[in-house]
Structures are given as structure tokens and as C-alpha cells.
Amino acid sequence: MEYHAEAMFTHDRSGRLHLVNEPWPGSDPAPRLFLGRTTEGGSVWRFRHDVPDQLVKQLERWCAEEAAVVDFQDRPKHEKDYWYLLQGKKMTMGPCFSIENETRGPSVDVQRITPENVRQLAREGFEWLADEISYAQPCVAVVQEGRAVSVCRSVRIGTKAHEAGLETLEQFRGRGYAAAATAGWAEAVRELGCIPLYSTSSDNLSSQRVAGKMGLSFYGVNFSIY
Structure with a gap:
């Protein structure tokens, strides 16, 4: 925590x-x-x-x-x-x-998205990613027919841990792609010597389902007042 x-x-x-x-x-x-x-x-x-x-x-x-x-x-x-x-x-x-085991789920094409390939891979749904790709690294995607359909990237970066930001195109949900992208991202974060963490909101049921499918380790609850 x-x-x-x-x-x-x-x-x-x-x-x-x-x-x-x-x-x-x-x-x-x-x-x-x-x-x-x-x-x-x-x-x-x-x-x-x-x-x-x-x-x-x-x-x-x-x-x-x-x-x-x-x-x-x-x-x-x-x-x-x-x-x-x-x-x-x-x-x-x-x-x-916390993501302690990289459970990839289905055998799919998982690729790193970088400033060099973002415009090629992020077309038809993730075009906005081009504006943020230099900041939100690592960024990993499940690629189908040459384009990203599920993306997991570092959206909060600390000295010891990164927090995952996960998005999947609506028409590709329910296929295990989110878990595969998250597992690939976690591997990339570990390569940096950091801990991959995953948090979500109490009402985000789809994000909670991804955590359940991956068997992630529940360690606590965050609560904030603004």
C-alpha cells in the first residue's frame, strides 16, 4: 500500500x-x-x-x-x-x-507500443494514445489484424511500483485479451525492476473481472476524499 x-x-x-x-x-x-x-x-x-x-x-x-x-x-x-x-x-x-503471476490467458499476439510504432498499431480505436505514448511506458497491447485491440500501460509511475491503466475496445471484450495485455505489461514493468500494481473502482465490474480471471492478489482498498 x-x-x-x-x-x-x-x-x-x-x-x-x-x-x-x-x-x-x-x-x-x-x-x-x-x-x-x-x-x-x-x-x-x-x-x-x-x-x-x-x-x-x-x-x-x-x-x-x-x-x-x-x-x-x-x-x-x-x-x-x-x-x-x-x-x-x-x-x-x-x-x-498486486500482479504476482503473469497469467497470459489465450495465446495471442502481445506487442510493446512505442512512439515509433504507435500510429501503426493504435489506429481504428486507440488513436488518442499517440499523444500520451511517450509518457505512459511501458505500454503493451494485444494485436489483432495489425492493430491494438486491448492496451495496458503505466498510468501512475513511482520509484518502486507502476499502476496499470487498461482499456479494451468494446467489440473485443470478453475474449481474455485484457488479461493477456495486463500480463504482458506486468512482465515489462518487472524488467524495469519495479512492482506491477492494479487498482480499480468499486463499481468497475469489468475491471474487477479481469483481476479475478488473472488471480491477482488482493491486498487492500484505497479510499480518497477530495
């Missing part, structure tokens, strides 16, 4: 959050509170740089009381308290997985 937090957000020297750690220019502000509850019982929490110190002290006491998570739909014990004290405007929550 420490690696997840470090990859997801930029931090200052005191450990306060500043921005969402998108690899391309134009990042949004980080949440006012990030809480990562783990299956082992320890929690990781971070606060944005502009949260007053007196609020941080109270929030830390509540964060320390959070229990281990078993089901990723379990809400934080002090969710209402966090929301009230921070005067929250938006909340996000979702399960976090």
Missing part, C-alpha cells in the same frame, strides 16, 4: 500530497485525504498539503482505528467523520491488487 500511494500521488518532503501523479502534463490536485486499508490490518494515510495541522491530528487518530479489510466493499469505520471534517465534495474507493 505504501508503494501504491507513492505511485498514485506526488509528495513533498514532509509526506504531504500535492498532485495526482499522472505521467503526462496537466495533473489534477491530489485528494485531501488518502486512506489505504490493507488485508493485514495496517493502514496507510496521506493528507494534502493544504489540510490544516489541527485537522490532520484528529484524522490520524481515526485512520489508526481502521480495521483490516476482508471485502473490498467494506466502508471505512470513520467514513462519515472524514467526510464531515474535510467538508468533502467527492469520494473514490476501490480494491487494490
Whole structure:
């Protein structure tokens, strides 16, 4: 969970959050509170740089009381308290997985997408990838008939871990291509000496199905208030 937090957000020297750690220019502000509850019982929490110190002290006491998570739909014990004290405007929550085994699924053509081949492989559905390909690396795709149909790339990059960003063209879903692309991406991240991580939102059922098909290791739940 420490690696997840470090990859997801930029931090200052005191450990306060500043921005969402998108690899391309134009990042949004980080949440006012990030809480990562783990299956082992320890929690990781971070606060944005502009949260007053007196609020941080109270929030830390509540964060320390959070229990281990078993089901990723379990809400934080002090969710209402966090929301009230921070005067929250938006909340996000979702399960976090580590990719410990590269389960490719079906035997398919998996290729790296680079600035050199992006326009050839990303046609007919992934054209937008050309604007981000230099930032979101590694980028791996399942290729059918010479074009990418499922793409997994690094969308949050920390010093020790990368977070996966996965997209599959609608007409190619349900064939195991997302799992194959994610497995290929995980191999590429390991080659860099980093840990491949996969997280999603509580209501993203298709992304959760990919995690289930791959047998990913559930290690906790992230919870953020903006």
C-alpha cells in the first residue's frame, strides 16, 4: 500500500500530497485525504498539503482505528467523520491488487507500443494514445489484424511500483485479451525492476473481472476524499 500511494500521488518532503501523479502534463490536485486499508490490518494515510495541522491530528487518530479489510466493499469505520471534517465534495474507493503471476490467458499476439510504432498499431480505436505514448511506458497491447485491440500501460509511475491503466475496445471484450495485455505489461514493468500494481473502482465490474480471471492478489482498498 505504501508503494501504491507513492505511485498514485506526488509528495513533498514532509509526506504531504500535492498532485495526482499522472505521467503526462496537466495533473489534477491530489485528494485531501488518502486512506489505504490493507488485508493485514495496517493502514496507510496521506493528507494534502493544504489540510490544516489541527485537522490532520484528529484524522490520524481515526485512520489508526481502521480495521483490516476482508471485502473490498467494506466502508471505512470513520467514513462519515472524514467526510464531515474535510467538508468533502467527492469520494473514490476501490480494491487494490498486486500482479504476482503473469497469467497470459489465450495465446495471442502481445506487442510493446512505442512512439515509433504507435500510429501503426493504435489506429481504428486507440488513436488518442499517440499523444500520451511517450509518457505512459511501458505500454503493451494485444494485436489483432495489425492493430491494438486491448492496451495496458503505466498510468501512475513511482520509484518502486507502476499502476496499470487498461482499456479494451468494446467489440473485443470478453475474449481474455485484457488479461493477456495486463500480463504482458506486468512482465515489462518487472524488467524495469519495479512492482506491477492494479487498482480499480468499486463499481468497475469489468475491471474487477479481469483481476479475478488473472488471480491477482488482493491486498487492500484505497479510499480518497477530495
